[in-house]
Amino acid sequence: MFSRQAARVLARNARLFSSSAPRQTKVAVLGASGGIGQPLSLLLKLDPLVSSLNLYDIRLAPGVAADVSHIDTPGEVNGYPADKLDDALDGVKVVVIPAGVPRKPGSDPSGPQTNASIVRDLASAVARVSPEAHVLVISNPVNSTVPIVASVFEKAGVFDPRRVFGVTTLDVVRAARFVSGIANVAPAQTPITVVGGHSGVTIVPLLSQNRYGKSLAGEAYEKLVHRIQFGGDEVVKAKDGAGSATLSMAYAGAKFANALLRGLNGEKGVVTPTFVKSDLYADKGVDFFASNVELGKNGVEKIYPVGPISPEEQKLLDAALPELKKNIEKGRAFAAQ
Known part of the structure:
Protein backbone atom coordinates (compact mmCIF):
# COMPACT_ATOMS: atom_id res chain seq x y z
CA MET A 1 0.00 0.00 0.00
CA PHE A 2 1.35 3.40 -1.00
CA SER A 3 2.17 5.93 1.68
CA ARG A 4 0.61 9.37 1.47
CA GLN A 5 3.98 10.82 0.51
CA ALA A 6 4.37 8.33 -2.34
CA ALA A 7 0.86 9.13 -3.54
CA ARG A 8 1.67 12.86 -3.57
CA VAL A 9 4.85 12.24 -5.59
CA LEU A 10 2.96 10.12 -8.13
CA ALA A 11 0.22 12.73 -8.43
CA ARG A 12 2.75 15.51 -8.98
CA ASN A 13 4.58 13.51 -11.64
CA ALA A 14 1.31 12.75 -13.37
CA ARG A 15 0.52 16.48 -13.51
CA LEU A 16 3.98 17.28 -14.87
CA PHE A 17 3.79 14.73 -17.66
CA SER A 18 0.20 15.56 -18.62
CA SER A 19 -0.44 17.59 -21.76
CA SER A 20 -1.53 20.55 -19.62
CA ALA A 21 1.76 20.75 -17.70
CA PRO A 22 3.70 24.00 -18.17
CA SER A 33 29.78 16.94 -24.18
CA GLY A 34 31.66 16.28 -20.96
CA GLY A 35 31.39 13.59 -18.34
CA ILE A 36 28.74 15.55 -16.45
CA GLY A 37 27.27 17.36 -19.45
CA GLN A 38 26.12 14.30 -21.39
CA PRO A 39 24.13 12.55 -18.64
CA LEU A 40 22.88 15.94 -17.43
CA SER A 41 21.58 16.71 -20.92
CA LEU A 42 19.86 13.32 -21.00
CA LEU A 43 18.16 13.94 -17.66
CA LEU A 44 17.08 17.46 -18.65
CA LYS A 45 15.53 16.02 -21.84
CA LEU A 46 13.37 13.87 -19.55
CA ASP A 47 12.20 16.90 -17.55
CA PRO A 48 8.74 18.00 -18.78
CA LEU A 49 9.44 21.56 -17.64
CA VAL A 50 12.18 21.94 -20.26
CA SER A 51 10.58 23.05 -23.52
CA SER A 52 13.83 23.56 -25.41
CA LEU A 53 17.36 22.36 -24.70
CA ASN A 54 20.41 24.08 -26.20
CA LEU A 55 23.60 22.03 -25.90
CA TYR A 56 26.95 23.81 -26.28
CA ASP A 57 30.56 22.66 -26.07
CA ILE A 58 33.86 23.28 -27.79
CA ARG A 59 33.53 19.85 -29.41
CA LEU A 60 30.89 17.20 -30.15
CA ALA A 61 27.86 19.19 -28.96
CA PRO A 62 25.88 18.78 -32.23
CA GLY A 63 26.43 15.02 -31.99
CA VAL A 64 25.31 14.87 -28.37
CA ALA A 65 22.26 16.94 -29.30
CA ALA A 66 21.38 14.62 -32.18
CA ASP A 67 21.65 11.63 -29.85
CA VAL A 68 19.58 13.18 -27.05
CA SER A 69 16.98 14.53 -29.51
CA HIS A 70 15.87 10.97 -30.36
CA ILE A 71 14.45 10.45 -26.85
CA ASP A 72 10.66 10.27 -27.03
CA THR A 73 9.80 13.11 -24.67
CA PRO A 74 8.51 16.56 -25.60
CA GLY A 75 10.99 19.37 -26.02
CA GLU A 76 13.33 20.16 -28.87
CA VAL A 96 23.59 25.27 -16.51
CA ILE A 97 27.40 25.26 -16.49
CA PRO A 98 29.09 21.87 -15.95
CA ALA A 99 32.02 22.78 -18.24
CA GLY A 100 35.54 22.07 -17.03
CA VAL A 101 38.23 19.48 -16.51
CA PRO A 102 37.64 16.43 -14.28
CA ARG A 103 39.44 15.89 -10.99
CA LYS A 104 42.40 13.55 -10.77
CA PRO A 105 43.36 11.31 -7.82
CA GLY A 106 44.81 13.43 -5.03
CA SER A 107 43.58 16.71 -6.51
CA ASP A 108 41.74 19.31 -4.47
CA PRO A 109 38.20 20.28 -5.61
CA SER A 110 39.02 23.82 -4.51
CA GLY A 111 41.98 23.67 -6.88
CA PRO A 112 43.09 24.49 -10.43
CA GLN A 113 42.42 27.68 -12.33
CA THR A 114 41.48 25.97 -15.60
CA ASN A 115 37.81 25.77 -14.68
CA ALA A 116 37.91 29.32 -13.34
CA SER A 117 39.00 30.58 -16.77
CA ILE A 118 36.32 28.55 -18.53
CA VAL A 119 33.57 29.76 -16.19
CA ARG A 120 34.73 33.38 -16.44
CA ASP A 121 34.56 33.32 -20.24
CA LEU A 122 31.18 31.58 -20.31
CA ALA A 123 29.79 34.03 -17.75
CA SER A 124 30.94 36.93 -19.91
CA ALA A 125 28.92 35.53 -22.82
CA VAL A 126 25.84 35.01 -20.65
CA ALA A 127 26.09 38.58 -19.33
CA ARG A 128 26.23 39.86 -22.91
CA VAL A 129 23.57 37.67 -24.55
CA SER A 130 21.14 36.53 -21.80
CA PRO A 131 21.71 38.79 -18.78
CA GLU A 132 18.34 37.87 -17.24
CA ALA A 133 18.97 34.12 -17.31
CA HIS A 134 19.21 32.06 -14.14
CA VAL A 135 22.73 30.61 -13.96
CA LEU A 136 23.43 27.26 -12.30
CA VAL A 137 27.14 26.72 -11.68
CA ILE A 138 28.33 23.11 -11.37
CA SER A 139 31.97 23.63 -12.42
CA ASN A 140 34.35 23.23 -9.49
CA PRO A 141 35.58 24.91 -7.39
CA VAL A 142 31.99 26.13 -6.80
CA ASN A 143 33.10 28.14 -3.74
CA SER A 144 35.18 30.23 -6.15
CA THR A 145 33.42 29.90 -9.51
CA VAL A 146 30.14 31.33 -8.23
CA PRO A 147 31.88 34.52 -6.99
CA ILE A 148 33.61 34.65 -10.39
CA VAL A 149 30.25 34.62 -12.18
CA ALA A 150 28.92 37.26 -9.79
CA SER A 151 32.00 39.45 -10.36
CA VAL A 152 31.69 39.17 -14.15
CA PHE A 153 28.02 40.10 -13.96
CA GLU A 154 28.74 42.99 -11.60
CA LYS A 155 31.35 44.34 -14.00
CA ALA A 156 28.80 44.11 -16.81
CA GLY A 157 26.15 45.82 -14.65
CA VAL A 158 23.72 42.89 -14.81
CA PHE A 159 24.23 41.01 -11.53
CA ASP A 160 21.02 39.91 -9.84
CA PRO A 161 21.80 37.80 -6.74
CA ARG A 162 18.45 36.03 -7.10
CA ARG A 163 19.61 34.43 -10.35
CA VAL A 164 23.06 32.97 -9.66
CA PHE A 165 23.33 29.57 -7.96
CA GLY A 166 26.09 27.20 -6.98
CA VAL A 167 24.76 23.65 -7.26
CA THR A 168 25.60 21.92 -3.97
CA THR A 169 22.87 19.31 -4.38
CA LEU A 170 25.33 16.43 -4.65
CA ASP A 171 26.29 16.96 -0.98
CA VAL A 172 22.59 16.79 -0.09
CA VAL A 173 22.06 13.68 -2.20
CA ARG A 174 25.08 11.94 -0.68
CA ALA A 175 24.05 12.82 2.86
CA ALA A 176 20.55 11.43 2.36
CA ARG A 177 21.87 8.26 0.75
CA PHE A 178 24.58 7.60 3.33
CA VAL A 179 22.28 8.19 6.32
CA SER A 180 19.55 6.03 4.79
CA GLY A 181 22.06 3.22 4.39
CA ILE A 182 23.06 3.41 8.04
CA ALA A 183 19.46 3.65 9.27
CA ASN A 184 18.19 1.03 6.78
CA VAL A 185 15.34 3.27 5.62
CA ALA A 186 14.47 4.90 2.31
CA PRO A 187 16.43 8.09 1.42
CA ALA A 188 13.11 9.96 1.35
CA GLN A 189 13.09 9.57 5.14
CA THR A 190 16.57 11.01 5.58
CA PRO A 191 16.60 14.47 3.99
CA ILE A 192 19.68 16.25 5.32
CA THR A 193 20.22 19.98 5.01
CA VAL A 194 23.84 20.67 4.03
CA VAL A 195 25.15 24.21 4.51
CA GLY A 196 28.40 26.11 3.96
CA GLY A 197 30.18 25.45 0.69
CA HIS A 198 30.93 22.65 -1.74
CA SER A 199 34.39 21.26 -0.95
CA GLY A 200 35.98 19.45 1.97
CA VAL A 201 35.59 21.08 5.35
CA THR A 202 33.30 23.79 3.96
CA ILE A 203 30.58 21.12 3.62
CA VAL A 204 28.55 21.08 6.84
CA PRO A 205 25.79 18.42 7.06
CA LEU A 206 23.18 19.24 9.69
CA LEU A 207 22.51 15.69 10.80
CA SER A 208 20.91 16.83 14.06
CA GLN A 209 17.94 18.18 12.10
CA ASN A 210 16.91 14.69 10.95
CA ARG A 211 15.48 12.03 13.28
CA TYR A 212 17.87 9.37 11.96
CA GLY A 213 20.89 11.59 11.57
CA LYS A 214 20.73 12.93 15.11
CA SER A 215 21.00 9.43 16.56
CA LEU A 216 24.59 9.14 15.32
CA ALA A 217 27.42 9.98 17.70
CA GLY A 218 31.09 9.42 18.34
CA GLU A 219 33.14 7.60 15.73
CA ALA A 220 30.09 6.74 13.61
CA TYR A 221 29.19 10.43 13.41
CA GLU A 222 32.74 11.49 12.55
CA LYS A 223 33.09 8.86 9.83
CA LEU A 224 29.80 9.86 8.26
CA VAL A 225 30.64 13.57 8.25
CA HIS A 226 34.01 12.81 6.66
CA ARG A 227 32.37 10.64 4.01
CA ILE A 228 29.88 13.39 3.13
CA GLN A 229 32.61 16.01 3.00
CA PHE A 230 35.01 13.92 0.93
CA GLY A 231 32.65 11.69 -1.03
CA GLY A 232 34.14 12.98 -4.24
CA ASP A 233 37.51 11.48 -3.31
CA GLU A 234 35.82 8.11 -2.90
CA VAL A 235 34.61 8.21 -6.51
CA VAL A 236 37.88 9.54 -7.95
CA LYS A 237 39.79 6.73 -6.24
CA ALA A 238 37.30 4.08 -7.36
CA LYS A 239 37.59 5.26 -10.98
CA ASP A 240 41.36 4.90 -10.69
CA GLY A 241 42.20 8.20 -12.33
CA ALA A 242 39.72 7.75 -15.19
CA GLY A 243 37.20 10.32 -13.95
CA SER A 244 35.34 11.89 -11.08
CA ALA A 245 31.75 11.98 -9.81
CA THR A 246 30.05 12.62 -13.13
CA LEU A 247 26.89 10.51 -13.03
CA SER A 248 25.85 11.39 -9.48
CA MET A 249 26.70 15.05 -10.18
CA ALA A 250 24.58 15.00 -13.33
CA TYR A 251 21.69 13.59 -11.31
CA ALA A 252 22.17 16.24 -8.61
CA GLY A 253 22.38 19.00 -11.22
CA ALA A 254 19.18 17.84 -12.91
CA LYS A 255 17.45 17.57 -9.54
CA PHE A 256 18.33 21.16 -8.64
CA ALA A 257 17.41 22.39 -12.12
CA ASN A 258 13.99 20.76 -11.75
CA ALA A 259 13.50 22.44 -8.36
CA LEU A 260 14.32 25.83 -9.89
CA LEU A 261 12.05 25.20 -12.88
CA ARG A 262 9.20 24.26 -10.57
CA GLY A 263 9.71 27.51 -8.67
CA LEU A 264 9.90 29.54 -11.88
CA ASN A 265 6.64 27.93 -12.99
CA GLY A 266 4.87 29.09 -9.84
CA GLU A 267 5.02 26.06 -7.54
CA LYS A 268 5.04 27.16 -3.91
CA GLY A 269 7.20 25.81 -1.11
CA VAL A 270 10.16 24.68 -3.22
CA VAL A 271 13.03 24.74 -0.70
CA THR A 272 16.49 23.26 -1.18
CA PRO A 273 20.08 24.10 -0.21
CA THR A 274 22.12 26.07 -2.75
CA PHE A 275 25.20 28.30 -2.70
CA VAL A 276 24.09 31.90 -3.28
CA LYS A 277 24.83 35.50 -2.40
CA SER A 278 23.81 35.57 1.26
CA ASP A 279 23.89 37.88 4.28
CA LEU A 280 23.86 35.05 6.83
CA TYR A 281 27.61 35.26 7.53
CA ALA A 282 28.52 38.43 5.65
CA ASP A 283 29.76 39.94 8.92
CA LYS A 284 32.49 37.26 8.87
CA GLY A 285 33.51 38.10 5.32
CA VAL A 286 31.49 35.21 3.86
CA ASP A 287 28.94 36.73 1.53
CA PHE A 288 28.26 33.54 -0.44
CA PHE A 289 26.87 30.64 1.54
CA ALA A 290 24.82 27.49 1.00
CA SER A 291 21.69 27.12 3.10
CA ASN A 292 18.05 26.28 2.49
CA VAL A 293 16.65 28.64 -0.12
CA GLU A 294 13.06 29.02 -1.27
CA LEU A 295 12.85 29.12 -5.06
CA GLY A 296 10.15 30.99 -6.93
CA LYS A 297 9.28 33.02 -10.01
CA ASN A 298 12.22 35.37 -9.42
CA GLY A 299 14.74 32.66 -8.52
CA VAL A 300 15.79 33.16 -4.90
CA GLU A 301 12.69 34.19 -2.96
CA LYS A 302 13.92 33.61 0.60
CA ILE A 303 17.15 32.55 2.29
CA TYR A 304 16.61 30.53 5.46
CA PRO A 305 18.97 30.70 8.45
CA VAL A 306 20.90 27.61 9.47
CA GLY A 307 18.58 27.05 12.44
CA PRO A 308 19.31 25.12 15.65
CA ILE A 309 22.47 23.04 15.38
CA SER A 310 24.42 20.75 17.68
CA PRO A 311 27.76 21.67 19.32
CA GLU A 312 29.50 19.32 16.88
CA GLU A 313 27.91 21.09 13.93
CA GLN A 314 28.89 24.46 15.35
CA LYS A 315 32.51 23.27 15.35
CA LEU A 316 32.15 22.19 11.74
CA LEU A 317 30.69 25.57 10.84
CA ASP A 318 33.46 27.41 12.68
CA ALA A 319 36.02 25.44 10.65
CA ALA A 320 34.15 26.00 7.39
CA LEU A 321 33.78 29.77 7.45
CA PRO A 322 37.49 30.79 7.30
CA GLU A 323 38.14 28.33 4.47
CA LEU A 324 35.04 29.50 2.64
CA LYS A 325 36.16 33.10 2.98
CA LYS A 326 39.51 32.22 1.35
CA ASN A 327 37.78 30.40 -1.50
CA ILE A 328 35.46 33.34 -2.19
CA GLU A 329 38.34 35.83 -2.10
CA LYS A 330 40.32 33.61 -4.49
CA GLY A 331 37.42 33.68 -6.97
CA ARG A 332 37.03 37.43 -6.77
CA ALA A 333 40.77 37.96 -7.18
CA PHE A 334 40.81 35.75 -10.26
CA ALA A 335 37.89 37.65 -11.81
CA ALA A 336 39.65 40.95 -11.15
CA GLN A 337 42.77 39.95 -13.11
Whole structure:
Protein backbone atom coordinates (compact mmCIF):
# COMPACT_ATOMS: atom_id res chain seq x y z
CA MET A 1 0.00 0.00 0.00
CA PHE A 2 1.35 3.40 -1.00
CA SER A 3 2.17 5.93 1.68
CA ARG A 4 0.61 9.37 1.47
CA GLN A 5 3.98 10.82 0.51
CA ALA A 6 4.37 8.33 -2.34
CA ALA A 7 0.86 9.13 -3.54
CA ARG A 8 1.67 12.86 -3.57
CA VAL A 9 4.85 12.24 -5.59
CA LEU A 10 2.96 10.12 -8.13
CA ALA A 11 0.22 12.73 -8.43
CA ARG A 12 2.75 15.51 -8.98
CA ASN A 13 4.58 13.51 -11.64
CA ALA A 14 1.31 12.75 -13.37
CA ARG A 15 0.52 16.48 -13.51
CA LEU A 16 3.98 17.28 -14.87
CA PHE A 17 3.79 14.73 -17.66
CA SER A 18 0.20 15.56 -18.62
CA SER A 19 -0.44 17.59 -21.76
CA SER A 20 -1.53 20.55 -19.62
CA ALA A 21 1.76 20.75 -17.70
CA PRO A 22 3.70 24.00 -18.17
CA ARG A 23 6.50 23.51 -20.69
CA GLN A 24 7.86 26.96 -21.27
CA THR A 25 11.46 27.06 -20.15
CA LYS A 26 14.37 27.18 -22.56
CA VAL A 27 17.53 25.74 -20.99
CA ALA A 28 21.16 25.83 -22.14
CA VAL A 29 23.88 23.43 -21.01
CA LEU A 30 27.40 24.81 -21.43
CA GLY A 31 29.82 21.91 -21.47
CA ALA A 32 27.26 19.43 -22.77
CA SER A 33 29.78 16.94 -24.18
CA GLY A 34 31.66 16.28 -20.96
CA GLY A 35 31.39 13.59 -18.34
CA ILE A 36 28.74 15.55 -16.45
CA GLY A 37 27.27 17.36 -19.45
CA GLN A 38 26.12 14.30 -21.39
CA PRO A 39 24.13 12.55 -18.64
CA LEU A 40 22.88 15.94 -17.43
CA SER A 41 21.58 16.71 -20.92
CA LEU A 42 19.86 13.32 -21.00
CA LEU A 43 18.16 13.94 -17.66
CA LEU A 44 17.08 17.46 -18.65
CA LYS A 45 15.53 16.02 -21.84
CA LEU A 46 13.37 13.87 -19.55
CA ASP A 47 12.20 16.90 -17.55
CA PRO A 48 8.74 18.00 -18.78
CA LEU A 49 9.44 21.56 -17.64
CA VAL A 50 12.18 21.94 -20.26
CA SER A 51 10.58 23.05 -23.52
CA SER A 52 13.83 23.56 -25.41
CA LEU A 53 17.36 22.36 -24.70
CA ASN A 54 20.41 24.08 -26.20
CA LEU A 55 23.60 22.03 -25.90
CA TYR A 56 26.95 23.81 -26.28
CA ASP A 57 30.56 22.66 -26.07
CA ILE A 58 33.86 23.28 -27.79
CA ARG A 59 33.53 19.85 -29.41
CA LEU A 60 30.89 17.20 -30.15
CA ALA A 61 27.86 19.19 -28.96
CA PRO A 62 25.88 18.78 -32.23
CA GLY A 63 26.43 15.02 -31.99
CA VAL A 64 25.31 14.87 -28.37
CA ALA A 65 22.26 16.94 -29.30
CA ALA A 66 21.38 14.62 -32.18
CA ASP A 67 21.65 11.63 -29.85
CA VAL A 68 19.58 13.18 -27.05
CA SER A 69 16.98 14.53 -29.51
CA HIS A 70 15.87 10.97 -30.36
CA ILE A 71 14.45 10.45 -26.85
CA ASP A 72 10.66 10.27 -27.03
CA THR A 73 9.80 13.11 -24.67
CA PRO A 74 8.51 16.56 -25.60
CA GLY A 75 10.99 19.37 -26.02
CA GLU A 76 13.33 20.16 -28.87
CA VAL A 77 17.11 19.83 -28.69
CA ASN A 78 19.71 21.84 -30.60
CA GLY A 79 23.49 21.50 -30.58
CA TYR A 80 25.99 24.33 -31.00
CA PRO A 81 29.73 24.12 -31.81
CA ALA A 82 32.50 26.26 -30.33
CA ASP A 83 31.85 29.32 -32.51
CA LYS A 84 28.11 29.45 -31.81
CA LEU A 85 28.01 30.22 -28.09
CA ASP A 86 25.92 33.35 -28.54
CA ASP A 87 23.36 31.41 -30.57
CA ALA A 88 23.20 28.75 -27.85
CA LEU A 89 22.41 31.42 -25.25
CA ASP A 90 19.86 33.37 -27.25
CA GLY A 91 16.54 33.54 -25.41
CA VAL A 92 17.37 31.00 -22.72
CA LYS A 93 15.86 31.31 -19.25
CA VAL A 94 18.18 28.89 -17.43
CA VAL A 95 21.89 28.30 -18.09
CA VAL A 96 23.59 25.27 -16.51
CA ILE A 97 27.40 25.26 -16.49
CA PRO A 98 29.09 21.87 -15.95
CA ALA A 99 32.02 22.78 -18.24
CA GLY A 100 35.54 22.07 -17.03
CA VAL A 101 38.23 19.48 -16.51
CA PRO A 102 37.64 16.43 -14.28
CA ARG A 103 39.44 15.89 -10.99
CA LYS A 104 42.40 13.55 -10.77
CA PRO A 105 43.36 11.31 -7.82
CA GLY A 106 44.81 13.43 -5.03
CA SER A 107 43.58 16.71 -6.51
CA ASP A 108 41.74 19.31 -4.47
CA PRO A 109 38.20 20.28 -5.61
CA SER A 110 39.02 23.82 -4.51
CA GLY A 111 41.98 23.67 -6.88
CA PRO A 112 43.09 24.49 -10.43
CA GLN A 113 42.42 27.68 -12.33
CA THR A 114 41.48 25.97 -15.60
CA ASN A 115 37.81 25.77 -14.68
CA ALA A 116 37.91 29.32 -13.34
CA SER A 117 39.00 30.58 -16.77
CA ILE A 118 36.32 28.55 -18.53
CA VAL A 119 33.57 29.76 -16.19
CA ARG A 120 34.73 33.38 -16.44
CA ASP A 121 34.56 33.32 -20.24
CA LEU A 122 31.18 31.58 -20.31
CA ALA A 123 29.79 34.03 -17.75
CA SER A 124 30.94 36.93 -19.91
CA ALA A 125 28.92 35.53 -22.82
CA VAL A 126 25.84 35.01 -20.65
CA ALA A 127 26.09 38.58 -19.33
CA ARG A 128 26.23 39.86 -22.91
CA VAL A 129 23.57 37.67 -24.55
CA SER A 130 21.14 36.53 -21.80
CA PRO A 131 21.71 38.79 -18.78
CA GLU A 132 18.34 37.87 -17.24
CA ALA A 133 18.97 34.12 -17.31
CA HIS A 134 19.21 32.06 -14.14
CA VAL A 135 22.73 30.61 -13.96
CA LEU A 136 23.43 27.26 -12.30
CA VAL A 137 27.14 26.72 -11.68
CA ILE A 138 28.33 23.11 -11.37
CA SER A 139 31.97 23.63 -12.42
CA ASN A 140 34.35 23.23 -9.49
CA PRO A 141 35.58 24.91 -7.39
CA VAL A 142 31.99 26.13 -6.80
CA ASN A 143 33.10 28.14 -3.74
CA SER A 144 35.18 30.23 -6.15
CA THR A 145 33.42 29.90 -9.51
CA VAL A 146 30.14 31.33 -8.23
CA PRO A 147 31.88 34.52 -6.99
CA ILE A 148 33.61 34.65 -10.39
CA VAL A 149 30.25 34.62 -12.18
CA ALA A 150 28.92 37.26 -9.79
CA SER A 151 32.00 39.45 -10.36
CA VAL A 152 31.69 39.17 -14.15
CA PHE A 153 28.02 40.10 -13.96
CA GLU A 154 28.74 42.99 -11.60
CA LYS A 155 31.35 44.34 -14.00
CA ALA A 156 28.80 44.11 -16.81
CA GLY A 157 26.15 45.82 -14.65
CA VAL A 158 23.72 42.89 -14.81
CA PHE A 159 24.23 41.01 -11.53
CA ASP A 160 21.02 39.91 -9.84
CA PRO A 161 21.80 37.80 -6.74
CA ARG A 162 18.45 36.03 -7.10
CA ARG A 163 19.61 34.43 -10.35
CA VAL A 164 23.06 32.97 -9.66
CA PHE A 165 23.33 29.57 -7.96
CA GLY A 166 26.09 27.20 -6.98
CA VAL A 167 24.76 23.65 -7.26
CA THR A 168 25.60 21.92 -3.97
CA THR A 169 22.87 19.31 -4.38
CA LEU A 170 25.33 16.43 -4.65
CA ASP A 171 26.29 16.96 -0.98
CA VAL A 172 22.59 16.79 -0.09
CA VAL A 173 22.06 13.68 -2.20
CA ARG A 174 25.08 11.94 -0.68
CA ALA A 175 24.05 12.82 2.86
CA ALA A 176 20.55 11.43 2.36
CA ARG A 177 21.87 8.26 0.75
CA PHE A 178 24.58 7.60 3.33
CA VAL A 179 22.28 8.19 6.32
CA SER A 180 19.55 6.03 4.79
CA GLY A 181 22.06 3.22 4.39
CA ILE A 182 23.06 3.41 8.04
CA ALA A 183 19.46 3.65 9.27
CA ASN A 184 18.19 1.03 6.78
CA VAL A 185 15.34 3.27 5.62
CA ALA A 186 14.47 4.90 2.31
CA PRO A 187 16.43 8.09 1.42
CA ALA A 188 13.11 9.96 1.35
CA GLN A 189 13.09 9.57 5.14
CA THR A 190 16.57 11.01 5.58
CA PRO A 191 16.60 14.47 3.99
CA ILE A 192 19.68 16.25 5.32
CA THR A 193 20.22 19.98 5.01
CA VAL A 194 23.84 20.67 4.03
CA VAL A 195 25.15 24.21 4.51
CA GLY A 196 28.40 26.11 3.96
CA GLY A 197 30.18 25.45 0.69
CA HIS A 198 30.93 22.65 -1.74
CA SER A 199 34.39 21.26 -0.95
CA GLY A 200 35.98 19.45 1.97
CA VAL A 201 35.59 21.08 5.35
CA THR A 202 33.30 23.79 3.96
CA ILE A 203 30.58 21.12 3.62
CA VAL A 204 28.55 21.08 6.84
CA PRO A 205 25.79 18.42 7.06
CA LEU A 206 23.18 19.24 9.69
CA LEU A 207 22.51 15.69 10.80
CA SER A 208 20.91 16.83 14.06
CA GLN A 209 17.94 18.18 12.10
CA ASN A 210 16.91 14.69 10.95
CA ARG A 211 15.48 12.03 13.28
CA TYR A 212 17.87 9.37 11.96
CA GLY A 213 20.89 11.59 11.57
CA LYS A 214 20.73 12.93 15.11
CA SER A 215 21.00 9.43 16.56
CA LEU A 216 24.59 9.14 15.32
CA ALA A 217 27.42 9.98 17.70
CA GLY A 218 31.09 9.42 18.34
CA GLU A 219 33.14 7.60 15.73
CA ALA A 220 30.09 6.74 13.61
CA TYR A 221 29.19 10.43 13.41
CA GLU A 222 32.74 11.49 12.55
CA LYS A 223 33.09 8.86 9.83
CA LEU A 224 29.80 9.86 8.26
CA VAL A 225 30.64 13.57 8.25
CA HIS A 226 34.01 12.81 6.66
CA ARG A 227 32.37 10.64 4.01
CA ILE A 228 29.88 13.39 3.13
CA GLN A 229 32.61 16.01 3.00
CA PHE A 230 35.01 13.92 0.93
CA GLY A 231 32.65 11.69 -1.03
CA GLY A 232 34.14 12.98 -4.24
CA ASP A 233 37.51 11.48 -3.31
CA GLU A 234 35.82 8.11 -2.90
CA VAL A 235 34.61 8.21 -6.51
CA VAL A 236 37.88 9.54 -7.95
CA LYS A 237 39.79 6.73 -6.24
CA ALA A 238 37.30 4.08 -7.36
CA LYS A 239 37.59 5.26 -10.98
CA ASP A 240 41.36 4.90 -10.69
CA GLY A 241 42.20 8.20 -12.33
CA ALA A 242 39.72 7.75 -15.19
CA GLY A 243 37.20 10.32 -13.95
CA SER A 244 35.34 11.89 -11.08
CA ALA A 245 31.75 11.98 -9.81
CA THR A 246 30.05 12.62 -13.13
CA LEU A 247 26.89 10.51 -13.03
CA SER A 248 25.85 11.39 -9.48
CA MET A 249 26.70 15.05 -10.18
CA ALA A 250 24.58 15.00 -13.33
CA TYR A 251 21.69 13.59 -11.31
CA ALA A 252 22.17 16.24 -8.61
CA GLY A 253 22.38 19.00 -11.22
CA ALA A 254 19.18 17.84 -12.91
CA LYS A 255 17.45 17.57 -9.54
CA PHE A 256 18.33 21.16 -8.64
CA ALA A 257 17.41 22.39 -12.12
CA ASN A 258 13.99 20.76 -11.75
CA ALA A 259 13.50 22.44 -8.36
CA LEU A 260 14.32 25.83 -9.89
CA LEU A 261 12.05 25.20 -12.88
CA ARG A 262 9.20 24.26 -10.57
CA GLY A 263 9.71 27.51 -8.67
CA LEU A 264 9.90 29.54 -11.88
CA ASN A 265 6.64 27.93 -12.99
CA GLY A 266 4.87 29.09 -9.84
CA GLU A 267 5.02 26.06 -7.54
CA LYS A 268 5.04 27.16 -3.91
CA GLY A 269 7.20 25.81 -1.11
CA VAL A 270 10.16 24.68 -3.22
CA VAL A 271 13.03 24.74 -0.70
CA THR A 272 16.49 23.26 -1.18
CA PRO A 273 20.08 24.10 -0.21
CA THR A 274 22.12 26.07 -2.75
CA PHE A 275 25.20 28.30 -2.70
CA VAL A 276 24.09 31.90 -3.28
CA LYS A 277 24.83 35.50 -2.40
CA SER A 278 23.81 35.57 1.26
CA ASP A 279 23.89 37.88 4.28
CA LEU A 280 23.86 35.05 6.83
CA TYR A 281 27.61 35.26 7.53
CA ALA A 282 28.52 38.43 5.65
CA ASP A 283 29.76 39.94 8.92
CA LYS A 284 32.49 37.26 8.87
CA GLY A 285 33.51 38.10 5.32
CA VAL A 286 31.49 35.21 3.86
CA ASP A 287 28.94 36.73 1.53
CA PHE A 288 28.26 33.54 -0.44
CA PHE A 289 26.87 30.64 1.54
CA ALA A 290 24.82 27.49 1.00
CA SER A 291 21.69 27.12 3.10
CA ASN A 292 18.05 26.28 2.49
CA VAL A 293 16.65 28.64 -0.12
CA GLU A 294 13.06 29.02 -1.27
CA LEU A 295 12.85 29.12 -5.06
CA GLY A 296 10.15 30.99 -6.93
CA LYS A 297 9.28 33.02 -10.01
CA ASN A 298 12.22 35.37 -9.42
CA GLY A 299 14.74 32.66 -8.52
CA VAL A 300 15.79 33.16 -4.90
CA GLU A 301 12.69 34.19 -2.96
CA LYS A 302 13.92 33.61 0.60
CA ILE A 303 17.15 32.55 2.29
CA TYR A 304 16.61 30.53 5.46
CA PRO A 305 18.97 30.70 8.45
CA VAL A 306 20.90 27.61 9.47
CA GLY A 307 18.58 27.05 12.44
CA PRO A 308 19.31 25.12 15.65
CA ILE A 309 22.47 23.04 15.38
CA SER A 310 24.42 20.75 17.68
CA PRO A 311 27.76 21.67 19.32
CA GLU A 312 29.50 19.32 16.88
CA GLU A 313 27.91 21.09 13.93
CA GLN A 314 28.89 24.46 15.35
CA LYS A 315 32.51 23.27 15.35
CA LEU A 316 32.15 22.19 11.74
CA LEU A 317 30.69 25.57 10.84
CA ASP A 318 33.46 27.41 12.68
CA ALA A 319 36.02 25.44 10.65
CA ALA A 320 34.15 26.00 7.39
CA LEU A 321 33.78 29.77 7.45
CA PRO A 322 37.49 30.79 7.30
CA GLU A 323 38.14 28.33 4.47
CA LEU A 324 35.04 29.50 2.64
CA LYS A 325 36.16 33.10 2.98
CA LYS A 326 39.51 32.22 1.35
CA ASN A 327 37.78 30.40 -1.50
CA ILE A 328 35.46 33.34 -2.19
CA GLU A 329 38.34 35.83 -2.10
CA LYS A 330 40.32 33.61 -4.49
CA GLY A 331 37.42 33.68 -6.97
CA ARG A 332 37.03 37.43 -6.77
CA ALA A 333 40.77 37.96 -7.18
CA PHE A 334 40.81 35.75 -10.26
CA ALA A 335 37.89 37.65 -11.81
CA ALA A 336 39.65 40.95 -11.15
CA GLN A 337 42.77 39.95 -13.11
